[in-house]
Amino acid sequence: MERTGAEIFVESLRKEGVHTLFGYPGGVVLNIYDVLYDSDIRHILVRHEQAAVHAADGYARVTGEVGVALVTSGPGATNTVTGLATAYMDSVPIVVFSGQVPTHLIGNDAFQEADIVGITRPCTKHNYLVKDVRDLARIIKEAFYLARSGRPGPVLVDLPKDVIVGRTEYVYPETAKLRGYNPTYEGHLGQIKKALKAIHESRRPVVYAGGGVILSNASRELTEFARRLRLPVTTTLMGLGGFPGSDPLFLGMLGMHGTYRANMAVSHADLLVAVGARFDDRVTGKIDEFAPNAKIVHVDIDPTSISKNVQVDIPIVGDAKNVLKKMLGLVHGPEWEDRDEALREWHGEIEAWRRAHRMDYGQGKDVIKPQYVVEQLHEATGGRCIVSTEVGQNQMWAAQYFRLEEPRCWLTSGGLGTMGYGFPAAIGAQAAFPDRVVIDIAGDGSIQMNIQELATAVQYELPVKVAILNNGFLGMVRQWQELFYDRRYSHTRMDVAPDFVKLAEAYGALGLRATRPEEVRPVIEQALAHSGPVLMDFHVDPEEGVYPMVPAGAPLTKMLLL
Amino acid sequence: MRHTINVLVENEFGVLARVAGLFSGRGFNIDSLSVAETQDPTVSLMTIVTRGDDQIIEQILKQLRKLVNVLKVTDLHEGQYLDRELVLVKVAATAETKPEILRLMDIFRGKIVDVSPKTYTVEVTGGEDKIRAVLELLRPLGIKEVVRTGKVAMPRGMQNGG
Numbered sequence: 043m044e045r046t047g048a049e050i051f052v053e054s055l056r057k058e059g060v061h062t063l064f065g066y067p068g069g070v071v072l073n074i075y076d077v078l079y080d081s082d083i084r085h086i087l088v089r090h091e092q093a094a095v096h097a098a099d100g101y102a103r104v105t106g107e108v109g110v111a112l113v114t115s116g117p118g119a120t121n122t123v124t125g126l127a128t129a130y131m132d133s134v135p136i137v138v139f140s141g142q143v144p145t146h147l148i149g150n151d152a153f154q155e156a157d158i159v160g161i162t163r164p165c166t167k168h169n170y171l172v173k174d175v176r177d178l179a180r181i182i183k184e185a186f187y188l189a190r191s192g193r194p195g196p197v198l199v200d201l202p203k204d205v206i207v208g209r210t211e212y213v214y215p216e217t218a219k220l221r222g223y224n225p226t227y228e229g230h231l232g233q234i235k236k237a238l239k240a241i242h243e244s245r246r247p248v249v250y251a252g253g254g255v256i257l258s259n260a261s262r263e264l265t266e267f268a269r270r271l272r273l274p275v276t277t278t279l280m281g282l283g284g285f286p287g288s289d290p291l292f293l294g295m296l297g298m299h300g301t302y303r304a305n306m307a308v309s310h311a312d313l314l315v316a317v318g319a320r321f322d323d324r325v326t327g328k329i330d331e332f333a334p335n336a337k338i339v340h341v342d343i344d345p346t347s348i349s350k351n352v353q354v355d356i357p358i359v360g361d362a363k364n365v366l367k368k369m370l371g372l373v374h375g376p377e378w379e380d381r382d383e384a385l386r387e388w389h390g391e392i393e394a395w396r397r398a399h400r401m402d403y404g405q406g407k408d409v410i411k412p413q414y415v416v417e418q419l420h421e422a423t424g425g426r427c428i429v430s431t432e433v434g435q436n437q438m439w440a441a442q443y444f445r446l447e448e449p450r451c452w453l454t455s456g457g458l459g460t461m462g463y464g465f466p467a468a469i470g471a472q473a474a475f476p477d478r479v480v481i482d483i484a485g486d487g488s489i490q491m492n493i494q495e496l497a498t499a500v501q502y503e504l505p506v507k508v509a510i511l512n513n514g515f516l517g518m519v520r521q522w523q524e525l526f527y528d529r530r531y532s533h534t535r536m537d538v539a540p541d542f543v544k545l546a547e548a549y550g551a552l553g554l555r556a557t558r559p560e561e562v563r564p565v566i567e568q569a570l571a572h573s574g575p576v577l578m579d580f581h582v583d584p585e586e587g588v589y590p591m592v593p594a595g596a597p598l599t600k601m602l603l604l
Numbered sequence: 605m606r607h608t609i610n611v612l613v614e615n616e617f618g619v620l621a622r623v624a625g626l627f628s629g630r631g632f633n634i635d636s637l638s639v640a641e642t643q644d645p646t647v648s649l650m651t652i653v654t655r656g657d658d659q660i661i662e663q664i665l666k667q668l669r670k671l672v673n674v675l676k677v678t679d680l681h682e683g684q685y686l687d688r689e690l691v692l693v694k695v696a697a698t699a700e701t702k703p704e705i706l707r708l709m710d711i712f713r714g715k716i717v718d719v720s721p722k723t724y725t726v727e728v729t730g731g732e733d734k735i736r737a738v739l740e741l742l743r744p745l746g747i748k749e750v751v752r753t754g755k756v757a758m759p760r761g762m763q764n765g766g
């Protein structure tokens with residue numbers, strides 16, 4: 043039967059199992075919206091297209107499914123760029139559909155025309171301009187396949203108006219065939235055996251796990267592997283939740299704001315087993331002095347990640363879950379019985395580092411410490427919730443003090459560091475899991491970048507709890523000015539801020555405020571008890587810093603502790 | 605080190621932009637690039653000449669392979685491939701230089717393809733060394749303009765195209 047492009051679009055989404063769509067309409071996508079009017083796909087009308095993409099991203103991170111956003115041409119499309127770049131840096135599977143002017147007008151500077159395929163080429167895994175309605179179904183199939191397979195990532199599909207209204211026979215392909223795209227899932231057995239031999243010989247091993255562990259759903263395998271072989275584990279910001287935070291083998295996060303013991307352990311290791319991590323500069327510090335004595339095993343599905351920043355001794359290209367499973371299958375037998383004994387000294391050293399320095403803050407009687415708010419949020423929820431963060435100090439305190447036990451509960455913009463990510467991402471997560479507690483740990487700066495989404499949360503009854511660690515500053519930038527620019531706080535103080543309680547009320551949400559330590563817990567309890575969205579405004583110590591800190595470009599051992 | 609890389613790509617719009625964007629976005633150099641359709645009209649071949657240490661070349665190869673529209677990437681090894689480039693050179697033609705230009709074209713098997721009262725335009729085809737030598741010898745005669753195609757390359761003998 044002949045269908046219009048708009049009908050094909052909606053039907054194909056259903057075939058892909060899409061239940062929820064985040065979007066914002068406009069001229070060229072009106073026909074799609076007209077079809078959506080009768081469809082059972084839930085459309086969530088955001089208040090800014092950037093938020094549609096972050097929401098799709100949050101949805102994808104918590105569910106492991108592909109998140110979907112739909113926007114109009116021109117400004118609608120350009121507003122998605124930050125969201126796409128955010129998802130690209132963190133390898134999140136999303137598909138963004140943008141409207142486009144009719145094909146015969148492309149290149150004419152038509153009304154609301156933007157070359158969004160050109161603009162987003164470097165920040166998508168792949169993108170498409172659909173030039174003929176007969177290609178539409180195939181391209182949608184490919185877009186979803188590309189987004190979720192291999193190293194996941196965002197895909198953009200640009201839909202000209204004439205493609206949307208054009209008609210053709212509709213057959214949704216069973217599979218996507220892309221002759222230039224064949225991700226490697228199985229790790230090479232020879233390399234895996236080499237890695238195991240190195241692990242067996244090592245006396246000071248550390249597992250360094252990144253977001254790839256979450257993306258490939260490999261947390262169980264990683265946990266079993268580390269426990270069986272008694273391997274200490276540190277994770278990146280993106281890997282948090284990939285290994286249980288309460289496990290004695292867990293060293294905490296490494297890198298610029300990592301724990302003392304994680305950074306010391308990595309710096310003194312004789313073997314580093316990197317799994318789904320990419321040796322980002324915020325992790326390695328001064329690259330020449332990163333893990334200087336360690337042999338490096340690197341498991342990653344993306345060959346370009348291997349030996350990009352550091353020379354790897356034993357590369358294994360493959361899916362983290364598959365590779366860890368294969369490894370687990372090979373570590374039986376008497377030669378693997380002696381692990382406790384073989385690593386006793388090393389665990390002793392790590393324990394000494396743990397005692398030598400613990401993260402701490404002194405919660406006094408008068409001023410709320412931001413870390414205290416994070417810990418109270420953890421305690422009040424038992425840690426059983428989804429946490430998103432904004433960017434800055436709030437993000438780092440959340441990473442340090444909100445202990446995560448499980449994967450896919452942690453939404454943070456790690457690679458791009460996008461302020462304004464956390465709240466819409468939380469909305470996306472809440473849309474996926476209406477009954478779970480979803481908390482956005484926010485800064486007073488970042489929250490204002492997508493505050494308009496309060497309306498979305500209220501309209502769709504998505505009861506996200508936002509906890510603003512309100513320090514009156516662009517705190518992380520202020521901290522750098524304090525440490526490296528003689529306390530010259532150039533343009534980081536926000537002298538004017540909205541009254542967040544009134545602001546919440548203006549949107550029809552609940553606003554709460556705490557200015558003293560004893561008010562923190564009651565505010566949290568009240569927020570959790572409320573059935574709708576809540577904005578919590580915690581007035582915290584304005585000049586509290588995030589520590590430990592490795593100054594940019596310094597080796598990991600040169601931590602400022604305080 | 606200089607490397608010559610052959611890249612088979614889908615013959616689609618935007619593919620050249622993806623490859624070029626990859627090089628510019630990651631700060632890799634392109635010394636020359638040539639593209640044209642292959643025997644199979646759905647596939648194009650790019651020959652890219654680039655520079656970098658081993659680690660950079662490895663990244664370039666991997667990043668190229670990562671592009672969805674790239675079908676095959678071959679790093680051509682010194683001595684194991686044929687390469688050709690075509691140059692057009694407009695040279696000042698005076699009573700003294702004319703015989704020398706003709707003599708050089710004879711030696712290098714080049715051709716005079718256009719003549720004006722004051723210039724000769726010559727066409728020379730060859731490998732890197734030959735092109736360099738011709739340009740060096742023509743330079744003192746007064747080169748007005750040079751146009752080069754960039755090189756195309758093909759593995760020798762029985763090896764697969766790519």
Ligand SMILES: Cc1ncc(C[n+]2csc(CCOP(=O)(O)OP(=O)(O)O)c2C)c(N)n1
Nearest residue numbers: 434435436459461485486487488516517518
């Ligand atoms: C969109 C965007 N603009 C600028 C920055 C640079 N930046 C990083 S952290 C930060 C301060 C964030 O302030 P706030 O949200 O109040 O968080 P705090 O550090 O105070 O917890 C800024 C401006 C960024 N990461 N993202």
Ligand SMILES: [Mg+2]
Nearest residue numbers: 485486515517
């Ligand atoms: Mg702040």
